[in-house]
Amino acid sequence: MLQPLNPVNRAVKNLGFMIALISSIAGCVLSLSILLSGEPLHVDVLQTRMFGTIAIHADRLSAFFLGTISFLAAVVSIYSLGYATEFLQRRNMVWLVFLYHAFLLSMAGVVMAGHTVLFLFVWEVMSLTTYFLINYDHEDPASRRAAFLYVVMTHIGTAFLVVMFMILYVYTGSFSFEAFTSAGPRLPAVAQSLIFLCATIGFGIKAGIIPFHIWLPEAHPAAPSNISALMSGVMIKTGIYGMVRVFFDFLGPEIPEWWGILILILAVTSSVLGVLYALMEHDLKRLLAFHSIENIGIILMGVGAALLFSSLGNKTLAAIALIAGLYHVLNHAMFKGLLFLGAGSVLHGTRSRNIEELGGLIKKMPWTSFFFLIGAVAISGLPPLNGFVSEWLTFQALLLGFHISDLAVKIAVPVTVALLALTGALAAACFVKAFGITFLGLPRSDHAEHAHESSPTMITAMGLLAMACVVFGVAPGLVVSALDPLASSLLGVNLSGQVALNGGMLLVPQSTSTSIAPPVLTALLMAIIVVPLLGGYLIGGKLRKRVAMTWACGLQKIGPQMQYTATGFSKPIRMIFSNIYRATHEIEISEETSPYFRASITYELKTESVFLKHLYEPVYNFIIVSARMVRRIQTGHVQSYLAYIFITLVLLLLFAR
C-alpha cells in the first residue's frame, strides 16, 4: 500500500517542494536585504502604451510581508515533502506542485507589485490557484461547495478593488502605485472615502473579517493542510497588506476620524465573534479557521487604532499601534501556520479532524502534541511566547491613546481594551478545549487509539515554527527594530526609537517607564523552578510516586465515554453567550424496556449564523428571484433572441446618434 506506484510522481513531489524551499529562502534573503538597507527594490518589467510602465516596487512594507510569506512558505515546503506522500497514489503530483508554486509566486507578487495591472493580475492568479487548491479533493461535494463559495466571494472582493483602482486612476491619471502615493493625499474627501470603503470591503473579504468571512471557515478546512497553513498564515494577510498600503501609503496622513472608528468596530466584531464561533467547533481545522478571523480582528485593532490616532494628529501613538498590528501579522503567521501543520499531522495520523473522536494523542504523537501545545500557548497570548508581545503592544497603544481628548477615543478605547481582554481569555478557553480534548485523556475512538506519529520532515517543519514562536516572543527586538522604521516611513514622520530597545531586551513605548523584558522574564521563569524543586526535596525528600488508575466514581474501570466532550466543555460559554449563538438542540432518546435503561440517546446541536441568515440569505434570495424574473424573457426560441438583439441594436444606435 505504501509502495509508490509511480516513481515519477514521487520525484516530481520531492523536486517540486525542494525548489519551492530554495526559492522561499531566496525570498527571505531578499526581504531581509530590503529591510536592513531600507532601499526599495524597483524593477521595470514592461513598457505598455495603455497602462504606462509596469513595475515591481518593493519597499519596507512589501519586504516585511514578503519575509513573512517566504519564511512560512519555506517551512511549509519542508512539511509538504512528507505530507504530500499521502496524495502520491491518488493524485497527479504535477498539478499540485504547479499550483503550489503559482500560489507562492502570486502571493509574493501581490506584496511586491508596484502597478495596478500587475497587482490585479497576480491577485487573480492567487485567487484562482487557491480555488483549485481548495478543490483539490474534488470528489468531496463539501470541497466543491467551499471552493465555489470562495471563488464567488473573492471575486466580489476583486470587483471592489477594480472600482477602487478606477477611482484612483480617474484622479491621478496613472496606474502606478508611486503616483497613487504622491497624489493620494490630495484627492477630494469624497473620493478618498470611497476608496477607503472599497478597500475595506475588497481587502476585507480576502482577510476574512466579519461580516465578509463566510468563505473562510469552509475553504480552509477543505484544502490540504499544508495549503490551509499557507492560506490562513499568510494569504489572508495580503488583505491586511492591501489595507495598510491603501490607508497609510496612498491616502494618509490627513484622514477623517470615522475611518479608524469603522475599522475598530470591524476589528472587535471579528475578534470576539471569531473566537466565539471557534469555541463551538469540533472540527479541528474549522476551529483554527475561525481563530484566523479572530486574529485578523486583533491585527485590525492595531491598524484601526493607528488610523484613529493618526487622524487626531498623534503620529507617535499611531506608530506604536501600527507596529503592534504588524507584529501580530508575523506572529499569527507563525503560530497559525504551526497549528494548521499540527492539525494536518493529526489528520495524517488518525484520519480524523473531529476532536470528539480523538484524545490521548500526546502518548501516540509526542512531537506533534508538544509543538501544537506551543502553538496553543502562543495563540492564547500567554507569556513568554510571541502572541503575548504583540497583544501587550496593542494594549499599550490603546492605553496611551486614552489620554487623547476626544469623545470617540474615550469610548472606543476602553471598549476595545475590554473586548481584547475577552478575546484573549476566550481564545485560551478554546485552546484548552482543542488541545485537551485532542491530545489528552483517553482515546475516544479506534482512529485515536491507532494513531501514529508523522514523518520527520513534518515534525521538523513544526519544530521550526515552534522555535519561531519562542524566538519572536523572547527577543521582540528582532521584529520591532524592523518594524520601527517601517511605521515611521508610512506615517511620514520621524519616530525612530518610539518603541525603544534597551540593550535588545526592553520594550518601552513612549517616555513613560512602562516596560517588559521578555528574555529576562523567560530566564527568571526557568530559573525559579528551582525553588519548588529544591524546596520540595528539602522538606519532603525524594519524590515518591505510585501509579494508580484515575478515580472512576466507584466504578470498576474508567472509560473514554466518561470524559468531558468538546461539546460539554463549551456548554457554559454557549449558555453565557446564548444571545449570540441562538443554539437549538434536539434530544432523541430511544427506550427499550424501562425509562431507566436507554438503548441510545441522540443529541443534536445547531448554532445559527446570524450573518448567513440576516445578511447573505436575503441577498441570495434576491438574486434567485430576479434571476427567475429574467428567465421569463429567456424563452429558448432563437427568433425572440434575434428580436432582442435587434431591439438592443436600435436602442444603441439611437443613443450613439
Added chain:
Amino acid sequence: MNNVFGVIVISSFQLLLVLASAPLISGIIKKTKARFQRRRGASVVQPYFDLAKLLRKEVVVSPVASWLFRITPYLVFASTLVIALLVPTVVTPVPLHWIGDIITVIYLFALGRFFVALVGLDTGSAFGGLGSSREMSVASIIEPAMMLAIFTAAVTAGSTNLSIIVARLSSTPVAMLNPAHLLAFSGLFIVTIAETGRVPVDNPATHLELTMIHEAMILEYSGRYLALIEWASQMKLVVFLALLSNMFFPVGIATTWSPWALLVGSAAFFCKIIVLAVIVAVVESTNAKLRLFRVPEFLMVAFILSFLALILFFIIGA
C-alpha cells in the same frame, strides 16, 4: 543601594515574604469563617502543617496522565513566584519592576490557569473536564472586568508599570479618595473573589460536583503536587490582596531600601492584607454560593463598576 546585591536581597525578601505569609492568610480566612459558623476552627497556622505533610507524602499518578501532569505543579508555582517578584508588597519600586507590568502579571496568572485547566483534562476523569470547562468560562468573563479596573489605575498613573502606579499614588494621597478610584477598587475586589475561587463564585472548601470549579480541576492531584498547587493558589490570593491594597491604598509602603522603611512597610502590608482577608472571609460567610449561570451576572457588576470608574475618571479627571 541600587546595586546587584541590593536587588538580590530585596527580591529574595519579597519572595520569602509571599511564600511565608500565604499559608497564614489562608489560615486567617479559614479561622474567620469558622468563627462565623460558631466553630472554634483550626489554628491559623494549620495550613503550614498541611503543606508540610503533603510535601512529604507520595504522589499518586494516573497511568492516563502525561508529562503535563507532572510539570504543571512546578510551572504554576514558578509563575506565581515570578509574579510575586513583580508586584509591590512592602517596597516600591520593586527591584525587578522593568521585567513586567500589570498586564504581564495578569497573563502570567492566565498561563498558570491554562496549564491547570489542561491537567484537568489529562487524567481522563469526568470531574477534571467539568472543572476546566467552568474555570475557563468564568475566567473569560473575569478578564474584561479585570482589565478595565486595572486600566483605570494605569490611566491615572500614565503607565502600566505597577511600581509607578503605586509610587504615584503614594505621593498624592488625596487621589486615593477619588470616586473613580474607589469604584475601580470595588470592581477589582469582585474580580479578586472570582479569580481566587471564593464564595459566591466558587467554594474552596467543597468537593461537590455540582458546585466545584477549581477543586474539580486538581482533584487527581495528591502529595507533593497537591501541596505545590495549593501553596501557589494561596500565594495567588496574597498577590491579589497586595494588588488591591497597594494599587489603591499604598499607605505606609517603603520607598527606600533602608531596614527601618522595610520594617514599617512590612507592618503596613500585613495590616492591610489581614484586613482584606477578613473582609473576604466575611463576604464568604455572609453569601451563598451562586448557581454557575448566575456568576456572569455577578461578574457583570464588576465590569460595570470598572466602566463607571473610567467614565468618572473621564468626567472629573485624576
